Amino acid sequence: MKTRYALSLGKPFGIKVKVHWTFLLLIAWIVIVSMSRGLETPQILMHIVFVLALFVCVVLHELGHSLTAIKFGGNVTGITLLPIGGMAHMTKMPEEPKEEFLVSAAGPLVNIVIAILIWIYLAVFQPVNIQEMEFVAITRENFLVMLMAANIFIVVFNLIPAFPMDGGRLFRAALSIKMSRVQATRVAKDIGQVFAIFFIIAGLFVNPFLVIIGIFILLGAKGEYEMIQYQDALRQFAVEDVLNKDYAELDAEDTLGKAAEELVHISDNGFVVKSDGKYQGILTKNDIINGLNQLGREGKVKEAMSSDIEPVKTDAKLFEVFQDMNKKRNELVPVISKDELKGILDMDNLKELIMIHKAIR
Numbered sequence: 598m599k600t601r602y603a604l605s606l607g608k609p610f611g612i613k614v615k616v617h618w619t620f621l622l623l624i625a626w627i628v629i630v631s632m633s634r635g636l637e638t639p640q641i642l643m644h645i646v647f648v649l650a651l652f653v654c655v656v657l658h659e660l661g662h663s664l665t666a667i668k669f670g671g672n673v674t675g676i677t678l679l680p681i682g683g684m685a686h687m688t689k690m691p692e693e694p695k696e697e698f699l700v701s702a703a704g705p706l707v708n709i710v711i712a713i714l715i716w717i718y719l720a721v722f723q724p725v726n727i728q729e730m731e732f733v734a735i736t737r738e739n740f741l742v743m744l745m746a747a748n749i750f751i752v753v754f755n756l757i758p759a760f761p762m763d764g765g766r767l768f769r770a771a772l773s774i775k776m777s778r779v780q781a782t783r784v785a786k787d788i789g790q791v792f793a794i795f796f797i798i799a800g801l802f803v804n805p806f807l808v809i810i811g812i813f814i815l816l817g818a819k820g821e822y823e824m825i826q827y828q829d830a831l832r833q834f835a836v837e838d839v840l841n842k843d844y845a846e847l848d849a850e851d852t853l854g855k856a857a858e859e860l861v862h863i864s865d866n867g868f869v870v871k872s873d874g875k876y877q878g879i880l881t882k883n884d885i886i887n888g889l890n891q892l893g894r895e896g897k898v899k900e901a902m903s904s905d906i907e908p909v910k911t912d913a914k915l916f917e918v919f920q921d922m923n924k925k926r927n928e929l930v931p932v933i934s935k936d937e938l939k940g941i942l943d944m945d946n947l948k949e950l951i952m953i954h955k956a957i958r
């Protein structure tokens with residue numbers, strides 16, 4: 598998910614916390630639902646405060662994951678809050694079963710601690726009688742009880758043993774002790790899908806929200822399994838093994854008309870652009886189409902090319918390169934060693950490698 602339309606909230610422990618703009622939709626929804634129920638303004642404000650408090654708990658949950666991951670050498674770039682929950686962006690995640698287990702457990706553990714702290718506070722300072730309490734709306738009286746219940750809900754929900762929930766990762770980590778990571782992911786994925794189907798069927802009778810969760814799990818399971826397969830396939834290759842030295846070239850001064858004519862003759866997703874034999878940038882199919890639209894056939898290649906694509910080093914890990922290309926939607930990246938262009942990496946070639954690997958297995 599792109600986090601461009603997000604508001605920065607600060608940097609606890611050096612981790613950027615942002616809230617996605619769709620969060621405003623959640624607040625709007627709460628206001629609309631509260632108003633349609635005929636609630637007064639102070640009551641509506643109370644609901645908003647509750648959601649904000651809940652999201653503080655979600656941030657703490659994600660910080661739990663993030664700080665544990667960092668402790669094991671992982672790399673966390675930030676946390677984004679979405680209406681459905683939080684998301685920690687990790688560019689490197691610990692893979693040792695024990696480490697993955699602890700990283701996954703740390704999030705729910707934070708919510709358990711929060712629930713216990715609220716419970717102690719209530720027991721000491723604000724003894725409540727839950728049986729006499731009303732739960733139609735959130736009030737000053739039941740606020741903390743509701744917040745405690747919500748934290749317990751977060752724990753239970755996240756312990757469902759299915760991707761993309763923490764439970765899926767915990768389960769995979771446990772299975773990884775006995776089998777390979779790919780096999781463990783497949784078992785976790787299959788079990789997750791059983792849960793998903795159960796949620797979807799139950800949701801049709803009980804609550805449509807369960808259907809959404811079911812679909813969310815189906816997609817999460819599939820995505821995680823694919824990623825692990827890619828990782829397994831690409832792990833065996835170095836950038837040097839797969840780089841394409843036989844790339845198509847254009848001069849920076851060539852016209853886009855020429856680029857368009859030559860495009861049909863090449864098998865790659867674009868051209869390497871050089872000037873006086875030196876690498877200048879990449880001209881992808883999209884660059885050509887956009888360039889033709891804006892500059893016409895006489896436009897220069899150098900005006901339309903992408904010159905800011907970060908070059909890959911020959912000793913880089915192929916799976917990390919693949920993930921990065923995926924994220925930035927780069928179809929083609931230059932491979933550079935000692936200031937010299939060694940070749941290019943094409944997304945299609947990487948996908949072919951993965952397909953062949955899958956077929957052989």
Ligand SMILES: [Zn+2]
Pocket residue numbers: 658659662704705755763
């Ligand atoms: Zn979590």
